[in-house]
Amino acid sequence: MEIKNFNQKMVNEVVKLWNESVVPYSIFAEFTNESFTEKFLNNPFYDNDGSCVVVENNKIIAFGNATYNNNGLEPEKTPGYITCVAVDKDHWRQGIGSQVLLHLEAFLKSKGKTFIRTFFANPINLKWYVPGYYKHEHAGAPAVEINSPFYFLLMANGYNINGQQDAYHIDLTKFKMPQKVLDKIAENEKDGYTITIYDAKKHYGFNELFDALGSEGWRQAINNNLAKEKPLPILIVQKDGEILGFTGPINNEPSGRAYLAGVAIHPKAQARGLGKTMFCSLCQKSKENGSTFMTLFTGSDNKARNIYLYAGLRVARSFAIMRKELI
Numbered sequence: 001m002e003i004k005n006f007n008q009k010m011v012n013e014v015v016k017l018w019n020e021s022v023v024p025y026s027i028f029a030e031f032t033n034e035s036f037t038e039k040f041l042n043n044p045f046y047d048n049d050g051s052c053v054v055v056e057n058n059k060i061i062a063f064g065n066a067t068y069n070n071n072g073l074e075p076e077k078t079p080g081y082i083t084c085v086a087v088d089k090d091h092w093r094q095g096i097g098s099q100v101l102l103h104l105e106a107f108l109k110s111k112g113k114t115f116i117r118t119f120f121a122n123p124i125n126l127k128w129y130v131p132g133y134y135k136h137e138h139a140g141a142p143a144v145e146i147n148s149p150f151y152f153l154l155m156a157n158g159y160n161i162n163g164q165q166d167a168y169h170i171d172l173t174k175f176k177m178p179q180k181v182l183d184k185i186a187e188n189e190k191d192g193y194t195i196t197i198y199d200a201k202k203h204y205g206f207n208e209l210f211d212a213l214g215s216e217g218w219r220q221a222i223n224n225n226l227a228k229e230k231p232l233p234i235l236i237v238q239k240d241g242e243i244l245g246f247t248g249p250i251n252n253e254p255s256g257r258a259y260l261a262g263v264a265i266h267p268k269a270q271a272r273g274l275g276k277t278m279f280c281s282l283c284q285k286s287k288e289n290g291s292t293f294m295t296l297f298t299g300s301d302n303k304a305r306n307i308y309l310y311a312g313l314r315v316a317r318s319f320a321i322m323r324k325e326l327i
Contacts, residue, residue, distance in 0.1 A: 001096075003103050006051035006063065011036055013060045014053065014086075021089040027145060027317065029127040029137060045069050045123035050107050054087075054096055061088040062096050066104035068111055069123050075112025080105075080326075081122035085153060097153045109326050117162060118154065119143040119321040120297075130169045130295060130316045137255050142167060142297040143319035154322050163321035164300040168313040172258060172287040172294060175312065181280045184273045193244070193274060195281050198234040200226075205243040213264050218246075221261040225249050235282050237265065237274045244269040247282045250289055258286035258294040263307060276310045283311055 006014070015031045023030050031039070040046055045067050054062035065083040068075075082104055087097045108116060125140030142165035144151045185195060210219040225231050237245035244266040251259035260282070265275045286294065298304055300318070 001054060001056045001061075003052050003054050003099065005048060006053050006065075007048070008037075008041065010053060010060060011041075014063045017060060017063060017088055018086055022084075022086045025089070026148060026150075027128040027131060028141075029129055039126070040065065040124060043067075043124050047107075047111075049110075050104065052100060052103050052107075054100060056091075061091045062086060062100050064100035064104050065124065066108050067122060067124050068108060068113060069121070076114045078113075079115055079117040079121075079323075080108030080111065080113035081124070082116060082118055082154075083122055083124045084126065085150065092149075098157055101153065101157055105324075105326060114325065114327050116159075116324045116326065117321060118159070118323075119163070119165070130167075130293075133169075133171065133293065135255065136169060136171075136293045136295065137257065138167065138295040138297070141319065143321045146318045146320050151320060151322075154324075157324070159322040159324045161320045162323040165297050165319045165321065166300050166305065166315045167295060167297040167317045167319065168305075168308045169295050169316040170283065170293065170311065170313040172283060173292050175283050175287050177280060177284050181277050185277050185281075188272055188274060188277070191272075192239045193237055193269065193272065194239070195235065195237055195274075195278050198236045198243070198246075203236060203238050203241055203243050206246070209243050209246065209264075209266050212266050212268075215262075215264070218262045218264065222246065222249075225261075232259075233285075235278060235285060237269065237278050239269070245274055245278055247278050248285075250282065250285050252286070252289050252291045256290075256292035258283070258289075258291035260294065260296050263304065275304075275307050279307050280311045 011033050015033055015036050019030050022028055050066040052064050053060045064085045068080045070078050085097050085100050120142045127137055127139055128141050130136040232249035232251045234246055235248045236243050247263040263279050
């Protein structure tokens with residue numbers, strides 16, 4: 001048995017290993033040779049020294065990948081990432097996964113990394129499916145699925161839980177606006193607060209909203225959308241033309257998933273149920289737009305979870321952000 005660097009000639013065998021020994025026993029999506037090449041080899045942060053295989057009797061029985069993104073900082077300032085460790089199902093519980101993991105950690109050390117975190121900032125993030133539904137997918141795992149084989153492998157090798165992300169899901173084909181939401185919308189409309197589609201000729205205040213919320217990420221997401229030749233519709237809360245909240249943009253992804261950049265209400269308009277009613281309106285608009293489901297994730301202690309639960313979303317899976325010091 002020997003650990004070797006991965007090379008492109010191994011793609012077919014590694015894909016076969018993944019599809020037979022990972023997919024049936026996890027939430028992760030299958031690969032084709034083309035999708036594997038696009039996800040790993042064509043990723044600008046892919047480093048071939050960060051991918052390895054274990055070979056026994058000329059057969060690949062394990063694969064692992066690690067990566068990093070220094071973000072223009074000193075290497076020790078940002079984490080390394082373990083993307084995955086996959087072991088042939090006929091070779092489980094023989095310590096092979098731990099050997100691969102140690103090899104990947106050594107690679108990250110050689111790149112100046114002093115710690116590892118396993119969460120959504122990994123530039124190589126893997127698609128997964130919501131259990132119990134046919135290909136209700138999310139583009140990337142928020143962290144490590146709790147109580148999964150990968151979770152126990154990391155726990156056994158000195159990784160600690162550094163936070164929790166919960167993934168939410170709703171089947172939009174069954175979504176119907178609750179009467180309590182319609183009543184609340186009507187109540188707020190009496191005070192001048194309406195939920196509508198953003199119109200640049202009628203509404204103002206996105207920058208002021210994001211200043212008040214302190215969110216550059218949301219500002220960038222909305223500005224990127226508005227810069228398109230045909231921007232996607234954005235659902236807002238407004239009063240007298242001033243934008244006091246947003247969610248969306250409304251977009252139906254090829255999988256049927258409804259897109260969500262975020263949901264937020266200006267501090268001066270909070271405590272009126274506007275976030276909940278606006279998000280429910282997004283679910284309705286997304287359904288009308290052809291979306292069949294929605295997935296999203298957020299921290300387990302994020303107050304936004306109350307909005308998602310109110311709309312009928314449920315926690316599909318919980319994920320642990322895991323960390324290990326390398327020094």
